[in-house]
Amino acid sequence: MAKYKVLVLMHKSLIPPEDFTEEEYLSADWKTEYDVMETLRELGHTVHPLGIVGNLELLRNALDEFKPHIVFNLLEEFDGNPTFDQHIVSYLELKRQAYTGCNPRGLTLARDKALSKKILTFHRIPVPKFFVFPKNQKIKETKKFFYPLIVKTTTEEASTGIAQASVVNNFEALKERVEFIHETYGTDVIAEQYIKGRELYVGIFGNKRVTTLPVWELEFTQMPKGVKKFATEKVKWDDKYREKYGIRSIRAANLSEQETEKLKILTKKAYKALGLSGYARMDFRFDENGKAYVLEANPNPGIQCGDEFPESAEAYGLKYKDLISKLITLGISWNKNRH
Template identity: 50%
Template structure:
């Protein structure tokens, strides 16, 4: 295996401290992904230089010119505080002829926008929840063609940011209140989409042109709080004690109806290609009681800490975590050679 010079690009507040070594260190929670990826790269024998970025590309250019990395390991989720701008940085990698891990700029642009991606999938007759967008700065108009309940969330944010129990709305008054909150707190557009009742499935895909579907994960709502719809709120996603209290668990999908896993794999490969995703990604689905599949979101460059769904799915196939990180590196190098 060729040893590489890897420029690991992270948010400037997430550069892991050099003395962060112990799993019990209270700082570990904040830097988990960055620490896990850096440690895996070093274990694989690669040289690693971590570059913290906010709204200036100069630190990246400096490292490219002075250190001449073979590849950028991209862990950025926003640029200048805006998640919609992350594709700018990836476009810069391409402009500098530097291979990078994860999704290409076009795929980031298409998949990050929840409305645009749903429009594309609807055109290709793939089922998605009915939706409408409420642009920030415009009057919150009454819905006439939609039936409640609806889920209100940010158009661009990921990681369940802005999603809470109150995101589930059942009338116009609740809708206006929640949309206004998204506009004010997240400073961006809101999207309202129909609530699909069913099993919540997470599908990790590896690849650029030839794709591999990894073992399916599921968010199992074992004992949801009374009166609360089954959905992945911010608290569900990030609060371990809350999940434990209500018996909500991330696990590998079990007891799927005959043929559903194959249907899901075929569907997700199709979606991945239609949205021009590359490297690695995760698709979030709902499977209804009558077997209908709805694509909720497409997530390029999802979380890859050791204990996250994508990593666990890769490990389930027999890879080690380090093998998984090496595979992501190889896909980044291969994507560059395909483009050329």
């Protein structure tokens, strides 16, 4: 593989320190950034980290001075707003700068859970039925509501704001949770049909030609009775909680070839319908009757060593170094074909 000058773009607070202990690494928030940069260096690339918060001038100067062949995009927000990350990618496109990950149009469509579901529904891709509650509008009861529903912010990621209390069984609980999301996160709210079943993930990468990865599952082995099994914020981020209740991400078992193929076909259809590129992960609920529903599309999913996406890539046959190289190749290819 050619050797490139790679600008690694990240939040300022996530630039790894030069010296640290193994214990500090294991508990650090910057593990993804470290894993990616170290791997790029091992591959022979020249790496320049750039941490930004809300100053676009820093990025412009780095592009002018460092002149990277490609920007490895690990930025998930800009100026504290997670919906601004697509604008950074738009800026890179305007500069005709190659970058890794998804294009800005795909990011915009996928980040909005309500908009993306409308698009997927148009393409006859199964999604949970849903209702949208815009900010600053009165919440009125209607005969159209059914229960249980799961209440989420429309634009926040990483299970932000999702808890056991997110699943509601009547209008009073629905209204209370919608108001909580409005006040706490300042976003519109989506209330989706809660589907009892398995939580499955399918990784995918590519631009025009795409490859799906083995199906992964969020497994709940020791949850108490009465506790619903889905990816809450606590499940996603609290390691002690995961260990206590036997929650782990593993390769999905007990799926027939037909069921696996169905998930992969839906993943490819959703990826295309939303105009995604680079790499992504589709999240599914697989109900007790064997029907798969797309919960959401996640462009630029976590690529820290040990995350679902790299683990499923390794099961496919792509070691971590190969995966990072592939993302670089896809970014270079996307830029060449666009310009």
